[in-house]
Amino acid sequence: MNKTFRIIILGLFVAQSLVLYVVEGFIPVPFIAPGAKLGLANLITVIALYALPRKRDVCLILFLRILLSTAFAGGINALLYSVSGALFSLLSMTLLQRTGRFSLIGVSAAGGIFHNFGQLVVASMVVENIKIMLYLPILSVAGAGTGILIGITSVFTLRHLQKLPIYKRLQQI
Amino acid sequence: MRVMRKKWDIGLIAVLLLLSLIPEGIFMATGRQMNTGSTYAVVQVNGETYKTIPLSEHRGTDTFVIQTKEGYNRVVVRDQEIGITEADCPDKICISEGFISKPGEMAVCLPHKVMIEVRSNDSAEPDVIPAH
Numbered sequence: 645m646n647k648t649f650r651i652i653i654l655g656l657f658v659a660q661s662l663v664l665y666v667v668e669g670f671i672p673v674p675f676i677a678p679g680a681k682l683g684l685a686n687l688i689t690v691i692a693l694y695a696l697p698r699k700r701d702v703c704l705i706l707f708l709r710i711l712l713s714t715a716f717a718g719g720i721n722a723l724l725y726s727v728s729g730a731l732f733s734l735l736s737m738t739l740l741q742r743t744g745r746f747s748l749i750g751v752s753a754a755g756g757i758f759h760n761f762g763q764l765v766v767a768s769m770v771v772e773n774i775k776i777m778l779y780l781p782i783l784s785v786a787g788a789g790t791g792i793l794i795g796i797t798s799v800f801t802l803r804h805l806q807k808l809p810i811y812k813r814l815q816q817i
Numbered sequence: 818m819r820v821m822r823k824k825w826d827i828g829l830i831a832v833l834l835l836l837s838l839i840p841e842g843i844f845m846a847t848g849r850q851m852n853t854g855s856t857y858a859v860v861q862v863n864g865e866t867y868k869t870i871p872l873s874e875h876r877g878t879d880t881f882v883i884q885t886k887e888g889y890n891r892v893v894v895r896d897q898e899i900g901i902t903e904a905d906c907p908d909k910i911c912i913s914e915g916f917i918s919k920p921g922e923m924a925v926c927l928p929h930k931v932m933i934e935v936r937s938n939d940s941a942e943p944d945v946i947p948a949h
Contacts, residue, residue: 754829754830757830777844780840
């Protein structure tokens with residue numbers, strides 16, 4: 645509908661996602677495997693996936709966030725890993741959501757798993773060693789775990805978000 | 818409806834976790850050949866290469882003697898392993914090394930200046946952790 649409304653909403657989503665990304669950097673996480681982390685910023689991706697009708701906007705939010713977070717923290721390598729993880733996870737989540745068979749938590753868990761899979765694919769290409777793939781099982785478990793947590797948080801957030809009058813307008817952008 | 822979806826979710830996560838075990842399985846199946854994929858032993862005498870023996874394709878037992886003016890070493894190549902079994906050097910350290918097969922392992926007889934080193938044709942490092 646309103647162009648300004650859309651820009652503001654997308655900007656808000658990107659900003660919140662970016663803040664979560666930066667805040668996540670301050671949280672100490674136990675070392676499970678290389679690359680395993682909480683992925684708090686994906687909370688916004690999941691919420692946007694369910695709150696916004698058009699997947700193009702979700703994609704835009706995700707990639708704007710990645711570009712900006714690369715500027716704030718992390719180098720070109722981190723960008724490479726983030727983009728591949730984001731591509732895999734967003735694609736899998738969109739497809740799984742479209743089937744209509746899975747709940748938000750299941751979709752989010754699958755997104756977490758595919759995110760780590762995408763990162764491992766790029767990692768094995770960067771160091772030119774396919775044996776990196778041996779980390780896949782442990783990273784999948786980690787991804788499923790964080791994905792479920794992100795999913796539960798999204799369910800609660802969306803439940804409250806739906807009470808706001810503005811939520812109806814979100815459906816029309 | 819709610820319960821149904823939960824079943825689908827659990828199934829989805831279980832399937833994905835099982836799929837993530839595929840690389841592990843592939844490496845387990847092919848891992849043994851990959852580790853000893855292309856090893857060869859370099860025998861050096863007095864700093865010069867005396868003989869190069871491919872180890873990974875080797876079957877059976879071969880024996881040869883390296884004769885130098887300081888003494889002799891009997892080298893045995895047994896399947897994919899190589900070792901010194903007999904020598905007339907005073908310390909016998911080369912014999913105590915036993916049979917070696919992994920890249921980087923060495924058997925050295927210092928008094929006779931004989932050195933056996935196992936090398937690999939694989940350029941890839943065995944242990945690399947992505948820096949992320």
